[in-house]
Amino acid sequence: MPSPQNKPTPLQAMLALIRRNAGPFAGAMISTVMIVLIGYLTPLLLAETIDCVLTGKPSALPGWALAPLRALGWSRAYLADRLWILGLLLVGLNVVNGVFTYLKGRLTAVASENIALELRERLYAHLQALPFSYHVHAQTGDLIQRCTSDVDTIRRFLSVQVMEVVNALLMIVIALVILLGRNARLTLYSVVCVPLLFAFALWYFGKVRKSFREADESEGVMSAVLQENLSGVRVVRAFGQQEREVEKFETVNDDYRRKCFRVNRLLSIYWGVGDIITWAQSLLTLAVCVVFAVRGEITVGTMTLFVAYVGQLLFPVRQLGRVLSDTGKSLIAMERIQEILHAPAEPEEPEAQRPALDGDIVFDHVSFAYPDDGVPVLRDVSFTIPAGSTVALLGGTGSGKSTLVYLLQRLYEPTGGRITVGGVDLREIDRSWLRSHVGLILQEPFLYSKTIRENVGIVRRDPEAKAVEHAAEIAAASGFIAKADKGWETVVGERGVTLSGGQKQRVAIARTLLKDNRILIFDDSLSAVDTETDAQIRAALRHEQEGVTTLIISHRVTTLSQADKIIVLEDGRVTQEGTHAQLSAQPGLYQRINRIQTALEEELADARSAETAAAQDKEVRA
């Protein structure tokens, strides 16, 4: 990964992309040159036919061009007898032109799509390689926009805009060369409006951008009101506010219509004024041609040529102005993409170890503070999780328990002290190796937009159906999966069915079980499951993951009490450590949690006596 210092400029980056597709780009350029040349040859052919063959004037072609014709024996009289040769020649020119047009279109598409593909793949891969902390702070909407719209802006620029610029410039240059060769003064008259047309288009599109943006913004407002109404439809109905909602929408709908219409009117000015200039130029050319031809300074063929060339030239010039006013956007897009690509990824560690991870986990005076605020989250934390045992962690909000879990997967590194597994410092262990063998289940798991089957088998390349179903069985997920709309093939996640919190947690547990876990961490990952199912899952796990070192974060007494050891974390420090029996006897957080059970029993007794009293009361009265 290049360091920020030698980050290339957007223009350099763009050129580098083009260079990697130099072949197709060059092919497309050559095709464009050919198209422009042949585009000019056709009117030339017609002009020569009219002048020379049909009206008997001397040819205006230079000697070198006439020589091969003479060699073929294509004299004027010969061709006048065989006009079909010229007709065929015309068709031939069009076919050759067609071949190049096709090549240009195809090669441009190949080049620009290759570049879009490269950008998309690099962006995606880099996003996967960026560290955990990057994604914690990332603005997802903005990132997605950069990866989609900005890539598309660059693609459009390279495929359409670059070629249009090349095309327009070539047309102007070649037309000037040919026309100047025929008659310099006439040429001047024929292109006098061209700079004006170009300047107008350039100025105009710079000018109207604001109106376009206003229309876009108005559309945004309109969509937002619509969206709010539709998602709040219950509130609208419950307060009987349909009438007012209709009025509210009417306002934004009307505003959007006005803004769109304004853009439309501006466009009509562009086309209208553009047309005026175009017509003026055509008329000027025609009138001057007539005068020149009447005076005998030019032939009818030359006149045809001028009229045809000027007609061909004007449209690309209009486009040129539009395109050039747009180029700035693509450089901005490139810059935004570069910002992602140059964010530092997790560093490679070729020397890292791949130990068995089956020893004791030792926290040795571990401290941690997040880099953005520097506030200590863990302070001098030391404890041991013996290999193969189950340790429960109890801690409130802000105790640092989630951070502690992240450290175990090296999603963050301790700022002080060290964590070892079987005596090896985590910092010396290969990241993917570690994460592959430390199963971590988060409280609010993310499910992918895939079927349930694919979600459970997500960590394996080709998961066996049997293994997947077995994992779901252990995670007590088989029941609701079977009842789901399409069973195992139900699509979940953002674009599918929404599962309840407890169901998501069970899918998350099942998918983690398909990993080769040496260490398993539950970060309050059964919180949305009822206590009975919770107990059932844990019992199945104990059996299944025999010998796996397990860390469970929970606030449920039943869960905590069954652990081999309980660690209490408060405000980043370990305040208590021991078995259920030991901690129940000590005053502290654990004891308070443990008392809930008692409180419940007391309430039941209360309710019973009150009810008995009420019943007796009734009897007495009866």
Added chain:
Amino acid sequence: MQAFQEEDYTKRLDLGLWRKLLRVAKPFHPHLLGVVVLMAISAMIDVALPMMNAFAIDHFIAERTTEGLPLFIAEYIGLAAGQMAVVFGFIYLAGRVETGVCYLIRKLGFRKLQELPFAYYDRMPVGYLMSRLTNDTQRLGDTIGWSLVDLCWGAVFLVACAVQMLALNWQLALVVLLVIPPLAALSWKFQKEILSSYRAVRKRNSQITAGFNEGINGAKTTKTLVREQLNIEEFDEVAQGMRSASVRAATLSALFLPIVVSLGSLATGYVLWQGGNAVLAERIVAGTGMTIGVLQVFINYTVQFFQPVRDIARIFAELQSSQAAAERVMSLLETEPDIVDTPEVEAAFGDNFHPRRENWPALKGEIEFRDVSFRYKDGEQVLSHFNLHVDAGQTIALVGETGSGKSTIVNLVCRFYEPTQGQVLIDGVDYRERSQLWLESNLGYVLQSPHLFSGTIAENIRYGRPDAPEEEVRRAARMVGAEPFILAMKDGYDAQVGEGGSRLSTGQKQLVSFARAILTNPAIFVLDEATSSVDTETEQLIQTAIQKTLAGRTSFIIAHRLSTIRSADRILVIHDGRIVEDGTHRQLIAKQGVYYKLYTNQFQDEQGREILGER
């Protein structure tokens, strides 16, 4: 949402559907007629122009004179000015039609959406409805406004061109016109292919967006599962698919133009050959062939008239492909709401948009379900022969699993749905004998995830009573304990809440939504309680707000929090659409049944979290 956007493209062009749509666009028929006339004029001018050039050659140059040149220039300028006026005019009119039709469809659609029953929203995701009134509508506006422009111009140009050629030299013209049928067939075929290939590109593109979306939103999970490599491989497949689909579409487009132009050049070549011979013949014996000017006209026409053939083919292909959009929009506009007030009720109490409040009876809040059965549209039976009597002012907590029927009961009370059998009586009268708006205006409703509208806090509190005086707004906020946080904000009551209330925390949104409900002073109150986590302090505020709000009103609560449940007058435990337990908290605890089990389970959880400072 994606699944709903898949379109059915195999259908044939259904002109009936477009006629229906044109009827919707009736206010714009004069504009459309104007477009037709202007485009006809424009096409005529385009046909006349080559004739001017021909005249210039045959008159001025052949006769070597500039006599009449000023008149010629004047005529030319006249044509140009005419064309200009036409261009301004048609862009103006077509733009009017486009923006106007979009506006109209959105307006009608929005109104319809305000009338449609809840059942409709159950079937239709918001994203899908959104795209009907945005993308689909835009597409129809475009089609109706602009395709007529090209279609009309193309047709008139073709005909005028053909007539002109036939008049000049019918033998040559007939041969040239022979090229049109194969050209039209080829264009039609190609345009359809091209459109469908671009559709494939769009589909791939949405997969790319979805891919990035997941790659970014799921990045943290991906790391913990070490799935980076597999993700990258999956994405590469999609990206490669996008590349080949795009290249294929571009290749098809690149192929189309050359083939059509080459085919067309056959006609030009033929004209050059035979027309050239005619010019030579004319030179030998005048009157036996054609002039050079006429030859020029022919060549000009043969080069130009393939454009309209291509355009017409394109328009029909586009009509066919935007047909799906038209169908979706029309089906929305034509959906009939299935909860409607009878004409008698409407006559007495007014409709949704024109209420006759003066005739509304006061609502006390006694509610009875009498032998109510309910089944959803998809056939799922939720309630059968359900009976329930609630006294005015009672607070009812509904407890049960997801899908047990709690929400259905509440939705029936609100008349968001109507019973498929039996009756719901309010104050002893079947609520179908009153207007929907009457009941809605007496309802207070607080949602599980509170929905606020963009605007200020005051505007949101006023939502149900836009004319409420400021003092009452403040009193409502004070009552639910929302005032301290409101005043702590920079603009106080005038602070913007952001889209969907995004600038407020969940707890704050809940407090505002309680104030909003209190302000309308509803007789019936419905609370779909939130399970989302808020801190302990806010939790207490919300509990107080609930107590304040419920006092003296008939209330239904879909309850999740123990404190709310415990303080209800009556707890109903619902299972499979039946009431399995009914009583006060104490009674049900003593019973040690379903409620007791639910309670102990939840009690432990809530207490535990409270001790740890989490809610």
